Amino acid sequence: MAIQFQQHPGLVVYLTAGDAGLQPKTSKPQGTGADLSATREIALAAIDAGADVIELGVPFSDPLADGPVIQRASERALARGTRLIDVLALAADLRKARPGAGLVIFSYLNPILSYGLARFADAAAAAGVDGVLLTDMIVEEAAEYIAEMKRVNLSPIFLAAPTSPDERLQAIASHSRGFIYAISRTGITGRQQNIASDAAQLVGRIRRWTKLPIAVGFGISNADHVAQVADFADAAVIGSAIVELIEQSTEEQAPGAVARFIKGLRQFHAVQAL
């Protein structure tokens, strides 16, 4: 299914699957897999509050593109025993519960390779996922990955960076499906004060090569940022800000807190008018 952004700007929400913040409930008996019900509740709340796409992050031991907030979330999720198959099961569950929402699996490459690329593609398609984004997979290395995604009719989503020269942006645009993820600045994930002018320039450069929606991520953490992104891109990706909110909430509070936060992201103009 094609990913759709219902409003402008669209909202993409990243969640580390299996992270339930610092106060997990008692987990399921051993051998039955990790308990991802907390992530499920948060994802449903996010969708209902206006998130167009949920990126389900597969926790990884060495998240070198991520800042400390998402690294801690990964560590918590791994400590609870979260595996790729648990993330896929959660995706299938979310797909049933919210047929219209965009669902993307977000991962580092190694858990996918370990599971098997073809097997993963089949499982992700069966779960009803729309797309896959692999942080450390660049277009030059991606021939088989792209072929597998095509075979099962899933969107490979590539990242574009401010440092990417035009010929790379062209290749990224031609291989991407669903949307293109434009990184707002050089660096790792995490909050920042202002959305760099880098981001607007980058989106303008990508536009020359594609009609796909362009989502801007890295450092977007408030309504002001989202309003800025709305001026030049199709969607904003919110990651660390939401993961941090989950970290600071109890498992019971997290869905409500995330829903309120997402609703607030579109309130910039209303607040400014006061």
Next chain:
Amino acid sequence: MASAISPETSIHHSTPGRFGVYGGRYVPETLMAALEELEQAYEAAKADPEFQAELADLLMNFAGRVTPLYFAKRLTEDLGGAKIYLKREDLLHTGAHKINNALGQGLLARRMGKKRIIAETGAGQHGVATATVCALLGMDCIVYMGEEDIRRQELNVLRMRLLGAEVRPVSSGSKTLKDAVNEALRDWVTNVRDTYYILGSALGPHPYPTMVRDFNRVIGIEIREQILQKEGRLPTAVIACVGGGSNAIGAFHAFLEDKDVRLIGVEAGGRGKGLGEHAARFDGGRPGVLQGTYSYVLQDENGQVSLTHSVSAGLDYASVGPEHAALHDCGRAEYVSADDKHVLEAVVKLARSEGILPALESAHAVAECIRIAPTMAHHDILVVNLSGRGDKDMGILARELNIKGASGL
């Protein structure tokens, strides 16, 4: 062990920097422009006689090349088998082969106009070499080092700070080399426009495995000339320790075409066979992607990278250089492991028979030499690459071997 991915679905391997199916570039997109810039700059420097002449001059007059190939007479007599030669990379300035690569990359960074240098280090030898080169060339230097390694390699931390480098402790994961590499990569992703990353071993994304190997090839080239001069023939085997594998690939490379020369890499067997107890990637690992390259990785059944253990900080790493992975699979090189206990025994043996105190890393190669030399004939020749000296390990050695210092008279 079989590959984690079948040939039909294997990741693409027509890109540059491949060793068989291994190697490649698996990095955040932000780094790609920098890697391409680095690749081009390196190719240009390699072809530039002026660059090569300056590097050769510094290797000779600053670092102390040519290093001796020393006949270990007492050790040979004691073990009663093959003739044993030691390639004395431990005699280089800063105490290890790491200076070969740090000088090469330091000159390259200067040529590229970069003034801010970052590096990662495990045992600290690469950090010290990088800090030294940065002082020599007048560059800012930041070294990432795991907290566990800072604790066990304090002497090298002091040396780096004295040389003017900033040592940044890394507290994530196992607090060792793998985590220091993650932090260095994060710094590079953030500051990629003005920063040069001097990666310390023959791993990471292309062009690092090739470039670091090239800067260490001098080891094997010298061994070849020296042994032909001394013995009139090539060695039976060349033995080197393998963490990331830079000293080993440097020692092996000049012999790849000489099929009669056995190439033996020695990994860290640590304290046991279980996952997390050792760093023997070819014994307990399988192919995967860690830190930008496709190679053997110690990982669990879900693709999470496992913790490692070795008495030597420099071998305590969950992956291995991709060229070693290719040499392993095609059988051109053999990979074995030495456990902590035999490594400590090897330190004592070499110290007392030859008056040479090897680094704990290098002692892995010595341990394998001690194991196989007695099984070989008198006309066989073993060359052990003594990649570094053991001063930095005195704290660990004193503790492990129960040697008393001033406080215990």
